[in-house]
Amino acid sequence: MGCSRLLMLGLLLNLSHCTEILEDDGDGGSEVEVQSDPVAVLGEEVYLRCLYHGNASITGSAWKRHRGGRVHRLAGFTNGTAFRRSTASLSFPASPTNLTVRMRVSGVDVEGEYVCVFESQDREFNKTVNLQVHVRPQTQLSVTAEMDNGTHYQSVRCSAEDGKPRAQIDWLINNKPPVKDYFSIERSDSPGRIGVSSAASILRFPTHLQDEGSVTCVVRHPTLASPVSTTVSVETFVAPRVSVQAEMRQRQEEEEEEEEDYWRVSCVASGGRPETLVSLVTTASDDDDEEEEPRRENGTDAGTSVYRLPVRTYEGHNVSCVFTQPKLAGPQTRTLQLPSFSLSGVRLLSEPVNELQASLELEEGQRDVSIGLEAVGNVPRYALFCQKAEASALPGGVAVVGSALTFQAPVGLLHAGLYVCEASYYRHRATVQINITVRPRPVLLPPSISLDLRSGPSGREVQCSAVGANPAATLSWGLPEGVAAVPSPRASSPLPDGRRSVTGVLALGTACFPRPLAVGCVIHHPLFPTPEYRSVAIPLCAPPNISLSSREEWRGGEEYTVARCRVVSVATAATVTWRLGGGADGGDGVEIDDLEGVEVRTEEGQRVGLEVTALSTLRLPTSLYSGRRLSCEAGGHPVLQHQERQHLLLPSLGAPVLNVSMGPGESDLWQAVCDYQAEGVEANLSWVLPAGSRGQQSRRSWSHGRTVRTRLTYRFALSSHEGDALTCLAEYRRRGSDKRTVHIPKYYISSLRVLNHTTRTKASHSGGRCVLKLSLHKSLPGQRILFEVEGNVPTHSITCQSSDGSFVKLEGDALAFPTGVEGRDEGLYTCLASFYHHRAELRLRVEVSSQDPQLANLVLVCVPSASAAAVLLAVALWVFCKLNPGARSKKQETSALTALVRPLSSPEKSKALVRRPDSQQYAHLDRYCIVSDVKSTV
Numbered sequence: 001m002g003c004s005r006l007l008m009l010g011l012l013l014n015l016s017h018c019t020e021i022l023e024d025d026g027d028g029g030s031e032v033e034v035q036s037d038p039v040a041v042l043g044e045e046v047y048l049r050c051l052y053h054g055n056a057s058i059t060g061s062a063w064k065r066h067r068g069g070r071v072h073r074l075a076g077f078t079n080g081t082a083f084r085r086s087t088a089s090l091s092f093p094a095s096p097t098n099l100t101v102r103m104r105v106s107g108v109d110v111e112g113e114y115v116c117v118f119e120s121q122d123r124e125f126n127k128t129v130n131l132q133v134h135v136r137p138q139t140q141l142s143v144t145a146e147m148d149n150g151t152h153y154q155s156v157r158c159s160a161e162d163g164k165p166r167a168q169i170d171w172l173i174n175n176k177p178p179v180k181d182y183f184s185i186e187r188s189d190s191p192g193r194i195g196v197s198s199a200a201s202i203l204r205f206p207t208h209l210q211d212e213g214s215v216t217c218v219v220r221h222p223t224l225a226s227p228v229s230t231t232v233s234v235e236t237f238v239a240p241r242v243s244v245q246a247e248m249r250q251r252q253e254e255e256e257e258e259e260e261d262y263w264r265v266s267c268v269a270s271g272g273r274p275e276t277l278v279s280l281v282t283t284a285s286d287d288d289d290e291e292e293e294p295r296r297e298n299g300t301d302a303g304t305s306v307y308r309l310p311v312r313t314y315e316g317h318n319v320s321c322v323f324t325q326p327k328l329a330g331p332q333t334r335t336l337q338l339p340s341f342s343l344s345g346v347r348l349l350s351e352p353v354n355e356l357q358a359s360l361e362l363e364e365g366q367r368d369v370s371i372g373l374e375a376v377g378n379v380p381r382y383a384l385f386c387q388k389a390e391a392s393a394l395p396g397g398v399a400v401v402g403s404a405l406t407f408q409a410p411v412g413l414l415h416a417g418l419y420v421c422e423a424s425y426y427r428h429r430a431t432v433q434i435n436i437t438v439r440p441r442p443v444l445l446p447p448s449i450s451l452d453l454r455s456g457p458s459g460r461e462v463q464c465s466a467v468g469a470n471p472a473a474t475l476s477w478g479l480p481e482g483v484a485a486v487p488s489p490r491a492s493s494p495l496p497d498g499r500r501s502v503t504g505v506l507a508l509g510t511a512c513f514p515r516p517l518a519v520g521c522v523i524h525h526p527l528f529p530t531p532e533y534r535s536v537a538i539p540l541c542a543p544p545n546i547s548l549s550s551r552e553e554w555r556g557g558e559e560y561t562v563a564r565c566r567v568v569s570v571a572t573a574a575t576v577t578w579r580l581g582g583g584a585d586g587g588d589g590v591e592i593d594d595l596e597g598v599e600v601r602t603e604e605g606q607r608v609g610l611e612v613t614a615l616s617t618l619r620l621p622t623s624l625y626s627g628r629r630l631s632c633e634a635g636g637h638p639v640l641q642h643q644e645r646q647h648l649l650l651p652s653l654g655a656p657v658l659n660v661s662m663g664p665g666e667s668d669l670w671q672a673v674c675d676y677q678a679e680g681v682e683a684n685l686s687w688v689l690p691a692g693s694r695g696q697q698s699r700r701s702w703s704h705g706r707t708v709r710t711r712l713t714y715r716f717a718l719s720s721h722e723g724d725a726l727t728c729l730a731e732y733r734r735r736g737s738d739k740r741t742v743h744i745p746k747y748y749i750s751s752l753r754v755l756n757h758t759t760r761t762k763a764s765h766s767g768g769r770c771v772l773k774l775s776l777h778k779s780l781p782g783q784r785i786l787f788e789v790e791g792n793v794p795t796h797s798i799t800c801q802s803s804d805g806s807f808v809k810l811e812g813d814a815l816a817f818p819t820g821v822e823g824r825d826e827g828l829y830t831c832l833a834s835f836y837h838h839r840a841e842l843r844l845r846v847e848v849s850s851q852d853p854q855l856a857n858l859v860l861v862c863v864p865s866a867s868a869a870a871v872l873l874a875v876a877l878w879v880f881c882k883l884n885p886g887a888r889s890k891k892q893e894t895s896a897l898t899a900l901v902r903p904l905s906s907p908e909k910s911k912a913l914v915r916r917p918d919s920q921q922y923a924h925l926d927r928y929c930i931v932s933d934v935k936s937t938v
Contacts, residue, residue: 031056032127034116040105041223042135042164048090050116052097052125060119061096065112074114075101108133108164108195135196136223137163141232145207152207152274152326154234158217161198165222169201172216172229182209208237208326239327240272240303244334246319248311248380261311261380263338265294267321269303277324278305281333283317309338312426316340343377343428346421357433362411364441369407375423375430382428386421389433394419405434413438445470445499446527451534462506462536464521471526472500478520478533483508485519508538516540541637544569548632548646552622552706557682558733559622559706561650565632567614574634576602576616579645581629597621622706623680623735627652653679653706660728660740668836669695669715672742674728676710681733685712688727688739694720718836722746749791752798752833752840756786771828771843776821778848785815785844793835800831821848 031054040046052058062076075084077096084090089104099116111133118125137160144155160167166189171178178185186202203215216231245266250259269276280294294307309319320335348358349372362369375382386400387393394400397409405421416438422431447469454461462485466473472492479485488505495501506519520535550563567574578592578600592598602616616632633645656678665671676683687697695716702709712728723746731737754772776783789796800808800815808815808829817825826848833840 032116032118032125034127034129037130037132039132039134039222040103040110042105042108042133044105046103046105046131048099048101048103048114048116048129048131050099050127050129052118054118054125056118056120056122056125058096058118058120061093061099062117063090063093063099063101064115064117066115067112075099076117105133108135111195133164133195134221134223135162135164137161137167137198137219137221139217139219139228139230141217141230143232143234145235152237153204154207154210155202155204156215156217156232156234157200157202158219158230159198159200160219160221162192162196163198163221163223164196166197167199167219167221169199170218170220170227171201171203172218173210174212175216178203178205182206207235210234211236236273237325237327238271238273240269240276240323240325242276242321242323242332242334243268244319244321244336246336246338251308263309263311263314263319264297265307265309265319265321265336267305267307267323267334269323269325272303272325272327274326276303276328279322279324280305280307281320281322282309282314283319314338315426339378341377341379341425341428343375343379343382343423343425343430345376345430346423346432347374347376348372348432348434349374357435359435359437361437361439362407362415363439364411364413366407366411369411370401371405371434373403373405373421373423373432375403375425377428377430379425379428382423382425384421384423386419389418389420411438413440443470444527447473447502447523447525449521449523449532449534451521451536453536453538460508460538462508462519462521463503464506464523464534465501465503466523466525467501468495468499469502469525470499472502474524475502475504476522476524476531477504477506478522478535480517480519483517483519541570541572544574544634544637544644546632546634546644546646548648550630550648553619556733559680560619561622561625561630563618563620563630563632563648565616565618565646567632567634569612569614569634569637572637573612573614574637576614577633577635578616578618579631579633580625581631592618592620595620595625597624621681621733622650623653623678625650626680651680651706653681656681656683656730656732656735656738658683658728658730658738658740660726660742662726662742662744665713665715668717670718670721670744670836672714672716672726672728674712674714674730674740676708676712676730678708678732679706680708681735682708683710683730683732685710686729686731687712687714688729689714690721690724718744718747745792747791747793747835747838749789749793749796749833749835749838749840751790752831752842753788753790754785754842754844755788771845773845773847775847775849776817776825778821778823778850781818781820783817783821784811785846787813787815787831787833787842789813789833789840791835791838791840793838796833796835798831798833800829803828821846823848 031052033049033051033053035047035049038046038048048063050063052061060076060078062078063074065072065074072088073083073085074088075082075090075093076099077083077093080096082092084092084101089106089110091102093099093101097118099118103110111131114129114131116127116129140157140159140161142157144157146153146155156171158169158171160169169187171183171185173183183203183205186204188200190198190200192198201217212234213236214231214233216229219228219230245268247264247266248261249264250261265280267278267280269278280296282294294309297306297308305321307319309317316338318335318337320333323332323334348360360371373384375384384400384403386405388395395415398405398407398415400406400421405419407415416436419434419436420431421434422429424430445468447466450465450467452463452465454463464475464477466475477485477487486507488507492500492502504521506521508519517538518535519538520533523532523534525532545568547566547568548563549566550561553560553562563578565576565578567576580590580592580595592600597620599619600616602614606613606615614634618630620630628650630648630650631645632648635644656676659675660672661675662672663670672687674685674687676685682701685699689695693716695714698713698715700711700713714726721744723744725741725743727739727741729737729739754774756774774785787798789798798810798813800810802808804827810816815829815831826846829844829846831842831844833842
């Protein structure tokens with residue numbers, strides 16, 4: 001009894017404790033943090049999150065789950081030790097207050113409620129988590145096709161199987177939803193195993209309205225991060241390319257063993273899908289009572305239907321191919337008209353026009369006679385039938401072979417008559433009548449044979465003739481080895497008596513050969529048991545003849561040598577080459593192809609009879625190649641074993657000569673002359689002048705033979721180039737240049753003075769300028785006043801002008817009075833010495849004295865006495881000066897004045913003026929001069 005009471009008490013306490021746990025679940029939930037309603041994917045992992053944030057001391061914690069009326073502890077902590085249930089697929093929790101665990105979702109049965117419980121000594125904290133499990137569906141796609149009322153349909157089925165929750169299925173065609181007009185979608189759902197379901201969608205459409213080659217199924221599901229698109233290829237229809245073609249062929253009829261023409265009409269539908277239905281429609285004329293149906297050939301290419309239509313039935317008809325295919329907008333028709341044929345007549349090939357009747361003349365015994373016939377029209381072929389009019393058949397030995405009436409046996413007199421030939425092609429027919437006459441056999445006559453070697457338009461020719469034969473002879477040629485000849489067509493001409501002549505010409509091409517040869521002519525005739533043979537010998541070739549000539553010509557101021565090489569050969573033209581050696585025996589020399597200034601012109605060979613002339617002209621500058629040997633060589637001829645040549649020695653030319661000179665020219669100008677002289681080439685002359693030169697240049701050129709002279713003259717004012725250097729530059733063609741220089745002196749005139757002996761007199765001035773006085777004796781003839789010019793001028797001129805403005809004639813550098821001096825000669829003379837712009841002036845006063853000339857003798861007698869008196873007077877003056885200082889000063893003044901009495905142009909003064917011709921000493925000379933009063937006999 002006591003034990004029962006204790007058992008009941010324990011049950012009551014346990015029930016009370018469970019009640020407290022259920023009550024605390026609502027109260028302690030605020031201190032427990034969990035993840036609300038987590039979602040897991042089957043086959044993946046999920047985290048169950050649970051944290052305690054309270055202040056109570058946790059003694060134990062665990063994840064619990066209620067299943068089958070029982071509570072299962074899955075994972076947690078007991079007494080500080082972590083535990084987990086092995087069948088729960090949970091990981092160990094992190095800590096007693098952090099029960100976050102990782103769960104491997106292995107089935108749908110893990111879905112449900114999970115309780116997170118934290119225990120302390122006083123109470124229990126818990127919170128419930130509802131775990132949902134999603135299952136990723138499996139997508140499948142399939143295509144089926146079917147025919148419904150003659151229309152081809154395709155159905156695409158897309159399924160998302162075993163998913164949780166149910167998946168959503170959509171369709172895309174070319175990234176767009178399908179058009180509902182001709183696309184239909186059927187959806188269905190079906191439950192699967194526990195907790196999962198399957199969804200399916202079927203897209204159905206007519207194939208001919210679908211132009212895209214693929215369809216895409218789009219599956220959406222919560223387990224998918226993005227929609228899954230699956231594309232499947234579907235069949236599409238393509239419109240075919242349709243055409244109709246016709247060609248004519250022949251077939252062999254088994255019964256009649258003859259060929260029959262038929263049209264092979266091809267209805268072509270290429271590139272279409274599905275197969276195109278083809279049918280043939282023909283139109284027959286009213287005349288065709290029994291129309292043969294077209295026959296279809298088997299074994300043709302896909303999309304092509306071939307029909308056979310007999311030409312005799314369907315000539316000129318229209319045939320149509322009808323094409324039916326889903327992608328075509330109704331039946332398509334292509335029509336072709338077959339050609340129509342006509343046969344207007346038959347003509348002989350030897351006649352130029354079509355005639356209904358023709359006449360031919362044959363010769364008795366003639367063999368191999370064939371009369372060619374041709375049908376006029378557009379028929380593809382025709383059959384030819386001939387018969388003799390009176391016999392309704394052909395005589396023996398006559399038959400139709402191909403398109404010709406052939407006489408297989410020798411022509412006889414019985415073959416003469418009217419023949420009717422008909423060409424036929426089914427119902428088309430045309431005829432021609434041929435009237436054949438046979439001329440009796442002539443008498444056989446042998447030919448007269450001749451063989452001749454002659455010159456023709458293209459070289460040497462061999463002519464073979466067979467004259468006066470009956471029948472005509474035939475010719476052939478026998479050529480030696482290595483000879484290529486061209487036979488001309490044989491010409492046959494009839495003679496009045498019926499005999500015939502045959503002539504054949506053989507063109508040898510070359511007029512001769514380097515070795516002896518013979519050409520034969522073979523004559524065939526019925527009267528000759530064996531062919532007749534005639535031969536003619538071809539002469540040997542002569543070596544080419546070379547002639548070389550030359551001439552000179554001027555071009556562009558240069559002499560050229562023009563050499564002309566002429567090579568005359570037989571049959572074959574020789575080649576001409578040029579070489580230039582070093583001298584008269586300068587060896588073979590070099591070819592002139594790359595030499596400077598050389599021009600070569602070669603003319604094509606001119607043929608006159610059998611001779612061919614090769615002409616080559618060479619032009620080269622003579623001065624550039626003077627003294628060298630020029631050779632003309634001939635080669636390239638079959639007779640020549642080595643080259644033949646002719647030589648020409650070019651003239652030797654001297655070196656150019658360049659000289660310059662300078663001097664006075666015409667008028668008041670000076671001139672510098674540059675002279676150039678050379679052989680064979682002119683030069684371009686030019687003056688190299690200082691800047692600012694204003695002179696005038698003139699050029700003159702002349703020649704004598706091959707000598708060329710050029711003179712370049714430069715005229716200038718002496719003042720513009722005095723002291724300069726002038727250079728003449730000569731530029732030679734192909735030889736560089738040369739130059740010569742001439743220097744212009746710097747001239748001056750320092751003074752003009754009188755050379756007569758004078759004595760000093762008192763000075764006389766006129767207007768500040770120096771004037772010299774000179775006394776002449778009136779009655780003394782032949783008196784002369786001599787002048788001298790001081791300076792470096794090469795020449796000078798002196799002019800004197802009297803006071804009345806008239807010029808006085810001078811004899812050289814002297815003013816002469818041959819007959820004596822008269823009163824009109826007295827006066828002031830202005831004399832000027834000049835050399836171009838250099839001048840010096842002198843003013844001279846001439847006085848005329850009337851004293852007797854014998855006074856001079858008296859002076860000569862009295863001079864000694866006067867000299868002695870002068871000595872005595874000088875002694876007296878010296879004594880006086882010693883005693884009188886004033887007189888000494890006067891004497892000093894007199895001495896100073898005497899020192900100034902010198903000729904105007906003393907050597908010392910002249911030298912000073914030469915050194916500085918442009919200084920102020922000229923002015924000093926004009927202002928300060930002592931004029932002598934000279935009285936002497938000149």
